[in-house]
Amino acid sequence: MTAKATTIKTRVTPPETIRDTFTVAKRNLLRIVRLPQLLVFSTIQPVMFVLLFAYVFGGAISIPGVNYIDFLMAGIFVQTAIFGATNTAIGLTEDLQAGIVDRFRSLPMARSAVLAGRTGSDAARNLFVVLLMVGVGFLIGFRFHAGFLPAFGAIALAVAVGYAFSWVMATIGLAVKTSEAAQAAGFIPIFPLVFASSAFVPVETMPNWLQVFAENQPVTRFVDAMRALILGGPTATPVSYAVLWLAILLAIFIPLSVRLYRRSAQ
């Protein structure tokens, strides 16, 4: 045996993991720059949602004491972030199918960097889309009412929600393995979570049994925190709930997706 125990590298160090994560994230972002049509099409959808909700439902839905567009945009930011997270599942499964994940796995890089780089670059992408939504909102009368710092907090929250859901989507993508299945499977949890929430209508307008679900699920917590940061009023309680849910999602889905990633080639 030529192997000497002292010279064998058994683990990847944290600084190496960070560098690998940036290398992978840079590659993913380069893809977005090189294929701008992907970004264009994925921004048209949320813009359409803003316009449809504002002008189609806006007249029918009246929320006492609030301009509907201000109420709506909190929901739109969260929805955009969560819908955008499906790109994580699609990108990851495309890499699996193209053999790029195999290449990564044969390299002396940190295994977690493939997932961290992917979710990180998707967060950067998500920030861009959320800022675009703010711009579109401004054009149709949306305003932040609570000042600069809460506005900053609202945008940070949207990105954080997208990031947490990116890990959920990474888990789904690694479980279903093909991009077509990932696209379909990703939306299954998303639709009930986003629509049976406080995103577009007040929860009190729903039937009682649905209210129980709607009030206690994460998306309502995210939207309520977002709304507090946009409209003003007490923020400590809703933001704490939102942060707690973010922590729960990350605590479940980071280890789960890493586990599935390790097994994905077995």
Added chain:
Amino acid sequence: MTGEYANSLLQSESTSGIRLPDPAIEVEGVRHRYGDVLALDGIDLQVPRGRVFGLLGPNGAGKTTLVRVLTTLLRPTEGRARVLGFDVVDHAVHLRSLIGLAGQYAAVDEALTGRENVDMVARLYRLSNAEAKRRTTEVLERIGLSDAAGRPVRTYSGGMRRRLDLAASLVGRPEVLVMDEPTTGLDPASRIELWEIIEELVDEGTTLLLTTQYLEEADRLADRVAVIDDGKVIREGVPDELKDELAGDVLEVTLADHDRLPRAVELLSPICIGDPDVDATTGTISMTVGDETRCTIAALRTLDDNDIVLTDMRLHRPTLDDVFLTLTGHRAEAEAANGARSGARRRAREGSLT
């Protein structure tokens, strides 16, 4: 280019019983099971350093599974494998910096340029940014892609993609390179181009394990070949030995009147080497006729003398399928449906003719 010492090793009947001193790759009793499917059924192999080892087999023989075990992508269910003395399971992290993998499909990002693809892999091999840049330029030059390096990969031809994939697997200066079917799906010109690059590499002392469906590829590149079927090594030797066993060319005749197949077989049996192989659906008989043309002439004359009319006649060099028939007594994909079988034969034939 073959050292006397290495030569003596290669000439030996089989290395499986002998322990090579300090081999590049050692595989001992490796089994791998995917659910109910036994993809590898007890593989033993030793590959000396600085040589090219060819793993020859049809689709589904277990070649890719073995490649995945050796490149740390897959833990074997049983047995052990060491590359450069490092266990593929226990020392996987360390080993990954010493090996290069060029997979079956060019694992390159179409949206990125050739240079960006290779540079990313160089960084993931832990080269410093400056070193990654230098090495990327060097490797692209070497593989003949300097001019195309700034173009997105989606504008590349299939052959260029494979070369880029090879560049990426070379950028970390691997001591052992594993290539899984490097030329499958390439046109003949690109295939020859890639062969030339591989030959240069090998001259520089890189150990190469290469899987292929093509006998000609193994013949041209490999110092030693293992024929793998159903997850087992069924024969190991230098390519010339394998070819000698095949006893030369194969003649295929297609009869106008399928009812006369039995009579034709009866007439041809004494002329050909071994038993003729009959495909009743197409009315085709294939038989090994050896290297001498008089066997071919005798076969055709006999048929003609007996008024057996042919619609087609082909003479070809042994294909992988013929190797299989000789080595195992069954066609490469005998259990598969007829259509799949003729597919395998067609693939094998294309390989031998290019």
